[in-house]
Amino acid sequence: MRDLAVLFKGNNLQRLLGGLGVTLELSLVSVALSVALGLLAGVLMTLKNPVIRAAMRLWLETVRIVPQLVLLFLVYFGMAKAFNLQLSGEAAAVIVFTFWGAGEMGDLVRGAITSIPVHQRESSAALGLTRGQTWRYVLLPQAARRLIPQAINLATRMIKTTSLVMLIGVVEVLKVGSQIIDAARYDAPQGAVWVYGAVFFLYFFACWPISLAAGWLEKRWA
Amino acid sequence: MENVLEIRNLKKSFDGNGVLDGISLSVREGEVIVVVGPSGCGKSTLLRCVNGLEQPDGGEILLDGKPISAGNLVEVRRQIGMVFQSYDLFPHMDVLENLSLGPVKALKRPKAQVEEEARQALRRVGLEDKLHALPRQLSGGQKQRVALVRAMMMHPRMLLLDEITAALDPEMVREVLNVVLDLARDGMTMLIVTHEMRFAEAVADRVLFLENGNIVEEGKPADFFHHPTTERARQFLDTFEFTSVKKP
C-alpha cells in the first residue's frame, strides 16, 4: 500500500495523463483518417471491377494476417534502412494504424452496404424516388445504423493497439508507466502494481464510454 | 374507355433465356387483370418491366398513351404503384414516415397534408393505432396492408401487385386481400399476380394464363376457372384441386 505513493510522487500523475494524451491523440488521428479513407474504400469494395476487387482483397488480407507490430517495425525501421527515410515514431504509427483501420473500416462499410436487401432499393425506386433520394433516405440511413456500432468497436480496438508504439520509441501512457516504475525500482518495489493498475483504469475509462455508446446504438437500431 | 396501360410485343430474356416472348396486353381504366401461371413463367418479370425494374429487350409499354423510356422512368414510377411479395417497408422508418416518404420527397406535397391523408388511409385498413409503429413491430399481414397504403399514397394511375400474400401465414391472407377487394370496388386499375385462385376469381375482370413467356389463354374469370379452353390451363388449374383419398 505504501508504494501507492509512487503514483503521486513529483509530477508522475501528470506524466501518466500526458502519456494518455499521446495515446488518444495518435488514436484519434488514425481513427479519423481510417473513417474517411474507409468510407471510400468500402464503396470501392462493393464494385465489381476485378482489378479493384483483387487489390482490395490483398490489402484486407495483409492487415488481417500481418501483426500490427510487424507493420510498425517495417515502416519505422524498414523505411529507414531501405529508403534512408527516418520517420518519427508518431508518423509511422499513424501510417500503420490508418493502413490497418481503413482496411477494416472499408470492409465494415462494404458489409453495411451489401447487407441491405435489393428490395429496399427497388421499393424506393418504385415510389418514384430518384437515385440520389434513394441513397439519402433509404440506403445510407440503414447502412449507417449497421456501421456505426461496428465502427465504434473498431475505434476501441485501435486505441488499445496504439500501446505497441512504445516499441518504436513513442512515449505514450504505457511507456510513461514503465519509466515511472523503473525510476522507483528501489524506493517502491511494489510500484508496478499501482502504476499498471492506474494505466488499466485510464484505458478503461477512455474506452468504456465508447463501448457503452456502441452497445446502446446497437440495441436502439437492432 | 381509355387504356391506362398498353403493352405491345414485349420481349425479355436473361442471359439468352427467353422469359417473355412477345407479350401484348392492354389494361383499361378501372380494370382488374389477374395473371396466373406456373412458377418461373415470367409473371414477376412482366410486372417488373412495366415499371422499369427490368429493362425490356424489345417491344413497347405505354402509360396513358405515352411510351415508357429511360428518360421518363422516374416520372412513370410515380404514377404506377407496386407492392412485392417480400415485406418491403423501410425498416428504419415508422409507419407514418413510410407512408409520407414518396408523396413528400417524390411528389413534393406538403407534409402536414400528406400526414393527415396517411392517418385517414390507415384508418380505412384498420391500422390507425400503428401510426408510429416500426415495421418490425407489425405482423406480416399488417406490413402488407401498410405497403398497399404506401403505394396508394402516391395516387397512382394503376397498381402492380406481385404475389403480395405468398409469404403470409394463411390466417393473414384474408385481411390483405380484403384491402385489395376494396380497392377494386373503388375502381382502382390493377395488374395482379397471385396464386390465390378463389381471390383471383372474385377480383378479376380478366384472367391471363401465362406460360413459357406467352399468354396461352385469356378470359373472364367465370370462363377461365370453370371452363378453360386449353389443355395447359386445365392442367395448371388441376394442380390446385385435391380429391378425397378416403373411401366413402
Ligand SMILES: Nc1ncnc2c1ncn2[C@@H]1O[C@H](COP(=O)(O)OP(=O)(O)OP(=O)(O)O)[C@@H](O)[C@H]1O
Ligand atoms: N435477374 C434475373 N437474372 C436471371 N434470370 C432471371 C432473373 N429474374 C428472373 N429470371 C428468370 O426468369 C424466369 C422468370 O422469372 P419470374 O420471376 O418472372 O417468374 P415468375 O412467373 O414470377 O415465377 P414465380 O411464380 O416463382 O414468382 C425464371 O426462369 C427466372 O429464373
Ligand SMILES: [Mg+2]
Ligand atoms: Mg414471381
